[in-house]
Amino acid sequence: MNSVSKLVSSGWSYFGYKDTSAKSKQSSPSRTPPPPPKHMTNGEIRARVVRAESLLLTSLILLLQESIMSYLKAGLNLRKGYKSYETIWAELKTMGDEANTLVDNNTLGGVYFGLGTINIVLASMPAKILRIISSFGYTGDKAFGFDLISKCIATKGIRSPLGSLMFLSYYIILAGFAPSVLGETNIPIADKILKEALNDYKESAFFLYFEGRNCRLKGSIKESTAAFELASSKATIEWGSELQRLCDYELGLNCAIAMQWTEAATYFDRLVKENYWSRVFFLYFKAAALEASGRKPEAVEIYQTIPGLVSRKFGGRTILVEQYVTRKVKLFEQTGFDDTNLPTLEILLIWNAFASMTPEVLTSSLALVDAQISKSRGKSSLDSLAVLKTIKGAILHQLGRHKEGTECLVWVIDLPTGKIAEEKWVVPFACWEAGVGSWIEDKDLKGDRRWVRAKALWDKAVGYSGYEFEFRLSIRIHAAMIRIQELSEQSKLSTFH
Incomplete structure (x- = not known):
């Protein structure tokens, strides 16, 4: 309150103008009012950024709820936030080179962070979700978003760490949806970002949390556990x-x-x-x-x-x-x-965790599945057997036993339509796991041959709808398809050169 009182009594407003109206009235009552400012003031831009950022962060939370209603609400918040950022971005363009002097560094960083994040988020969403959240007419430009987040980090302002966290979310969390497909590319980039971030923010529970996620992607569970424990010990404030x-x-x-x-x-x-x-x-x-x-x-x-x-x-x-x-x-x-029917392994299958297991743990899990299949043969429903076969196929692929893994998964995929009564999710997930196995098996092939089998299986999985975890699987497939597109473009460039 003292600070506000001093601010008002000094004649300066929050928006950066000196209040000389009282003196003006005393000295010259008929004086012509000053012309309106050429641009938005720094304070006006800052206020718009704060509002837009709150809408953006709210929408990110809603996107994690994995329901149509939450996606609709996220879309509305994104639209409001995007419009605010769009207005600010247009204003910065009219300022030109003056923007660096008229707008403070932290506010500029906020614009870069917000507009960059929205573009990356929209570019990362599969068609099933985009149809819900981007019905307001916006699509994401990943390259533009990455450029803006890089600028946010370079400002070294208060949102610079948020920019690093955004990059880590993209490279680590997205890789978590498809570790066997994206891990090889994303993990080294995440390592570099984490090294720089932890050098600047050694006590940051947030960056330590992402260190734990990244170690898990590498299959280093002990190191991952140590990072999560340290992150938890650092998160001591309210x-x-x-x-x-x-x-x-x-x-x-x-x-x-x-x-x-x-x-x-x-x-x-x-x-x-x-x-x-x-x-x-x-x-x-x-x-x-x-x-x-x-x-x-x-x-x-x-x-x-x-x-x-x-x-x-x-x-x-x-x-x-x-x-x-x-x-x-x-x-x-x-x-x-x-x-x-081994509910723990079923959860780990749905959570895409087999890629993080050691060969010894995978072998033990496989033994459990085989024992359960033998125990339930002739007794369990077709649904239960399909789940077990999908778990087994996914484990076999991670162990490099691709022929056996493919046989298990194809058995599930080829089940006649309508035969699965309860576990509606199992066939599309079997298509996904079969695609992952093909991706691993074909990784040394050249050109399109590397991904042609995997892509066909993932395209088949996209055709299913109305099952549990549909949106989760859609994100996995979309992330994998983006990787295929990137590899295809790289292949064309190398052929051209």
């Missing part, structure tokens, strides 16, 4: 509790990837007690981990409580992951919880 819960989730996932089921159950139990994100999903994951550790009676008790806890609504509907969990538990009930 809002840091949210980041600590996120690190707990990542640590629980790391334990599951390493088949440390008891430790995984402990982390998911902590998340249940903290009521973080979805209690129902974490209870389910905790029960699945307990079952995998040999404590099935405890797991069954937890499974039985789950249907009564599903109350979280978004846009009038239960969130997708809770729809999935509720359906699975009801299927378990039909067999008296006798045939739960």
Whole structure:
């Protein structure tokens, strides 16, 4: 309040103009008012940036909800934010070289960050999501977005770290959707960004969190766990509790990837007690981990409580992951919880985690799947067998046993239409995993031959709709297709030269 009082009494407004109206009236009551400013003031631009940035960040949160209603809301927020950034960008263009002197460095960085992020986000969204969120007529320009984020980082202003985090989100989180396809390209770039960022911000819990994600992509689970634990220990201020819960989730996932089921159950139990994100999903994951550790009676008790806890609504509907969990538990009930069909490995398949497993863990997982297939042969439904075959095929491809992996996945893909009654997600996911296997197997081929088989399978997967985790799989396929497009352009350039 003292600062505001001094600001007002000094005659300077927030927008950078000196208030001389009182003196003017005393000295010359009939004096002509000054002409309007040629450009927006620095304060006006800054205020617009703050508003646009809040809309942008809100839309990014909504995009993570994976529902049509959240995508619609995200689209509306993006539209409002984009229009504000567009107005500011047009104003900066009219300023020309004067922009660097008329607008402060931090505000310029905010414009670069916001407009760059919107372009990158829109360019990264698959057609299924773009039809919902970009109905307002905007499409993303990834090259333009990357250029603006680079400028944001170069300003060394207050949004420079946000620019680095945006790049890390693109290279690490997007690679997490398709690690076998994007990891080879994205991980080295992320390594470089992280090295520079951690050199400048050694205590940053955010950059340490991304270090943990990047190590997981490399299959270095121990290093990943150490990074998440350190990130959690650094997130000590009031809002840091949210980041600590996120690190707990990542640590629980790391334990599951390493088949440390008891430790995984402990982390998911902590998340249940903290009521973080979805209690129902974490209870389910905790029960699945307990079952995998040999404590099935405890797991069954937890499974039985789950249907009564599903109350979280978004846009009038239960969130997708809770729809999935509720359906699975009801299927378990039909067999008296006798045939739960390796729920931990099913989650890891859907979460695309097999690429982060060591060969030893993959081999142990394969043995579990084979034992379950033998146990349930002739007893389990076709749905259950299709899920097991998809898990097995994905594991075999990661082990380099491509012929066997392809046989498992093709068996699922070739099932007659309508044969799968409950697990509607399994056939498109089998197409995805078969494409991943083809990509790995054909990586040494030249030109189009490297991706022709994988692309055909991913195109087939795009044709399916109305299943759980549809948007998640769409992002994976879109990211893979972007990579194919980049490789195709590189191949054409090398041929031309």
